[in-house]
Amino acid sequence: MSLISEYTWIYFTLLAATMQAIRTAGQKQLSGKLNSMATTAVRYVYALPFAWGYLWWMLEFREVAVPVLNNHFLYYALIACVTQIIGTACLVAAFKYKNFAVATSLAKTEAIQVAIVGALLFAAPLSVMGRLSVIVGVIGVFFVSKIKFNKREMLTGSDAVYGLLFGLAAGLGLAITTLLIRESSLALNTDLLVSAAITLVFMITVQSIISLFYVYFQDRKQLALMLINWRLCLFVGITSVLGSIGWFTATSFQTAAYVKALGQVEFFITLALTYRLFKEKITLIEYIGMLLIILSVVILLLWA
Numbered sequence: 001m002s003l004i005s006e007y008t009w010i011y012f013t014l015l016a017a018t019m020q021a022i023r024t025a026g027q028k029q030l031s032g033k034l035n036s037m038a039t040t041a042v043r044y045v046y047a048l049p050f051a052w053g054y055l056w057w058m059l060e061f062r063e064v065a066v067p068v069l070n071n072h073f074l075y076y077a078l079i080a081c082v083t084q085i086i087g088t089a090c091l092v093a094a095f096k097y098k099n100f101a102v103a104t105s106l107a108k109t110e111a112i113q114v115a116i117v118g119a120l121l122f123a124a125p126l127s128v129m130g131r132l133s134v135i136v137g138v139i140g141v142f143f144v145s146k147i148k149f150n151k152r153e154m155l156t157g158s159d160a161v162y163g164l165l166f167g168l169a170a171g172l173g174l175a176i177t178t179l180l181i182r183e184s185s186l187a188l189n190t191d192l193l194v195s196a197a198i199t200l201v202f203m204i205t206v207q208s209i210i211s212l213f214y215v216y217f218q219d220r221k222q223l224a225l226m227l228i229n230w231r232l233c234l235f236v237g238i239t240s241v242l243g244s245i246g247w248f249t250a251t252s253f254q255t256a257a258y259v260k261a262l263g264q265v266e267f268f269i270t271l272a273l274t275y276r277l278f279k280e281k282i283t284l285i286e287y288i289g290m291l292l293i294i295l296s297v298v299i300l301l302l303w304a
Contacts, residue, residue: 009254013262016246021269023239028095030236033229036092038222040085041211044204045226046237047244051204054245058197064190066198072187077199080180081206087173090166097163109168111260111297112137113175118257122179129299137296143289178247178256185252196248204244264297 023043031039059066112134119130181199188195215222226233250259282290 009250009259010262012246012250012253013259014246014265016243016250017263017266018269019239019243019246020263021266021273023236023243024091024270025273026232026236026239027092030229030232031092031095033232034222034225035219036089037211037218038215038226039092040088041208041215042226042233042236043088043240044207044211046233047241048204048208048237050238050241051201051244054241055197055201058194062191062194064194067188067190067195069198069202070187073184073199076180076184076187077202078206080177080184081203081210083173083180084177084203085207085211087170087177090173091170094163094166094170097166109137109293110171110175110178111257111264112293113171114178114260115257117172117175118179118255122183133296133299135296136299137293140289140292140294140296143285143292175260178251178260181248182251182256185248192252193249196252197245199252200241200244200248204241261297264294 027039027043030042034042115130116134181203184203185192185195185199188198212223215226247259247263
């Protein structure tokens, strides 16, 4: 009897949002021990064996043969590998300029950017409420970033400017990745649970190779630090693969904009971690900005 239902994407999205918030908290702690690219590499390298184990189990469970990795799949998946690495590296870099909740909120404009990029590149035009959602989200970003738009600050650069740019770049990179993951999975034209697992394993394998090569040539001392801090790295790897299983599967069953919109429940977990784990304070203006970002996503989910 099939376990798939119309609510499957909801269950996997909630799993993804929860694990991503926890994983990102681990990455923030790890960013104090490793540089941005090494911290990014940990997400893939330590997740790799668990991803392969999940694929093996899924193939046995669903009793489906491995499909041919066609050109459409390879095209979308390979681009997604690069955009996700860039997005993750930008998110880690944003932690140096913004506290955990604010940096994560800026990156979570991904949900709005998914809608925009989807409309521009994947023939998914925005409705009137969709446009309203984008406007509210942009206003929220300005509140959260707390940028003072004076000429000197914009020309010389400040922590607020860098935090905003890295946060938005993270959101854009992850938004493009989400759209490409869905296209990759659907291109396999097989059982969606299996196609999501294959896409996950393919991407994590390629990303592990790319990131390790980059870290080796950038600063090979980071490789030793990745081993020394293996406990925290393993934590990031496990939570990462669980979150990825959720995102990859959910976007295989549902359009990316809706998945990422529901995924904003991560916001509340992020707030709890900000207070409990990092002891960081959030100002009233930042609260208003984050709530506006969430409101924009609610508009997108319910009325767009």
